[in-house]
Amino acid sequence: MKLFNILFPMIISIRAAIASLIAEASTQNLEFKTCVVNPGGNSSIDDAPAIIDAFTQCGHNGKILFLNETYHVNTVLNTTGLKNCEVDLRGTLLILQSSAWVFGGDNINFQGHGYGTLNGSGQAWYTFIHGKSNYPGRPHAITIANTTNSVFEGIKFVQSQMWTMTVIHSKNVLLQDIYVNNAGNDGTTSSNTDGANTIFSDHITFKRWDITNGDDSIAFKANSTNIRVLDSTFHNGLGIAFGSIGQYKGEFNTIENIRVKNITCYNTLHGAYVKTWTGQQVGYPPNGGGGGLGFMKDILLSDFTLNNLRGIPFSISQCTTFSGVAGACNTSLFEIEDLTFENVAGTIGTNPIASLQCSAAAPCKNITLQNIDLALRNGTAASGYNCDAVFGSIGFNCTGFTCGTSSATGSC
Incomplete structure (x- = not known):
């Protein structure tokens, strides 16, 4: 009887474990499936419905396969709420200027x-906006929203309508190559046309981004925490942006x-720069605003190689505006501290x-600029650190004052 009392709970436990494993394997075999998206074949056929249908069918415990062909996306894509999903993009999604993709899940x-x-x-x-920045109605190429524990790898973006990628309300996401x-x-x-x-x-x-664009290479905006940018190359844009x-x-x-x-920069405006609005609200977003806390x-920021930079390697401007009209440049209450820019070389x-x-x-407070080895195009050593209201300069001495004027790009 004692032996039975010992063995019986063990037998029940083993049977339950085996049943659980069988059920899990059965569920996986039944649920994990692949949906192949077949393109319509010409621009008059909108492939968006077929794409959305594939995600509806295989967005949970499944795989969506895009063939090595061209898909014409003529309307907005919204494929959110995905779970345990693989996306295999082998072709090109040709997105018309009036559409974009909202994408997300776990x-x-x-x-x-x-x-x-x-x-x-x-x-x-x-062509239509003639260089105007915040023109209404321009979509982002892809918005990664409410996404967790995910990887995006080896994707190409060409001629994004506005920002290429927006990562919002997301956590634990790797975006590489x-x-x-x-x-x-x-x-x-x-x-x-921000990179991200x-x-x-x-x-x-x-990790390992290569960006050619006309604005911020990668920007960190409101409530961006624990972000890493590694081993990347930027061409022609504005460089790393805060704000x-x-x-x-x-x-x-x-x-x-x-x-x-x-980070390696070619012909960018900055290596990195910070832009906050003033403490006075002037107008309303997207081109006006101010007064944020x-x-x-x-x-x-470390190990930058700057090649033929167009402007100032590192800039802080607390007088941002996109409308040409700003509040007083000394009114912002947004605090900047413990910022380091080091190991920088180039022209x-x-x-x-x-x-x-x-x-x-x-x-x-506590701004560190150290181990800076930069030269002008004529070969002479670069110099000068212009400062307004900097308490705690580490590794450099302020040599003058800034122009103190409003800016959208961290330049005078």
Whole structure:
């Protein structure tokens, strides 16, 4: 009887475990399936419904396969709420200028193999807006929303209509081996074609990005925390951006624990720059605003190689505007502290090395600029650190004052 009392619970436990394993295997075999998206074959056929249907059928415990062909996406794609989903993009999604893709879920593996492409057909927008930045109605190529524990790899983006990628309300996402080329045809300016932006997102990693564009290479906006940008190359844009932030009156936002390492820039305006709105609201978003609160701290930018930089390697402007009209440049209450820019080499077009226009109402604290080895195009050593309201300069001495004027790009 004692032996039975010992063995009986063990037998029940083993049987339950075996039943659980059988049920799990059965569920996996039954639920995991592949949906192949077949293109319509010409621009008059909108492939968006077929794409959405594939995600509806296989977006949970399944795989969506795009063939090595061209898909014409003529209407907005919304494929959110995915779970345990693989996306195999082997062809090109040709997205007309009036459409975009909202994408998200948990445990997603999105593979582009280095050639799977989202083509935004952005030239029509570039021509239409004539260089104007925040023109209403321009879509983002892809918005990664409410996404967790996911990987996006080997995807190409060509001529995005506006921002290429927006990562919002997301956490634990890896984005690596991504190629972006938003250059306009015949020298057309492709303004506001950011490579990527983070908003209300945490633990996001960008690795091995190659970006050619006409605006921020990668930007960290409101409530971006624990972000990494590694081993990436930027062409022609504005460089790494913090902000803009502080645009919405009374709102409290943060940018914290950012690490950017091993970056190569070619003909960008900056290596990195910070842009906050003033403490006075002037107009309304998207081109007006101001009066936002919050802080930015614990920032490390290291190992930058700058090639033929167009402007100032590192800039802080707390007088951002996109309308040409700004509040007083010394009124921002958004706090900037513990920011380091180090191990920087290369060639730049003009002095100074840094322009730090901080707000007198909330001075910048503990700014470190060290191990800077830069030369002008004529071979002479770069020099100069212009500062307003900087408390705690580490590794450099302020040599003058900034121009103190409003800016959208961190330049005078």
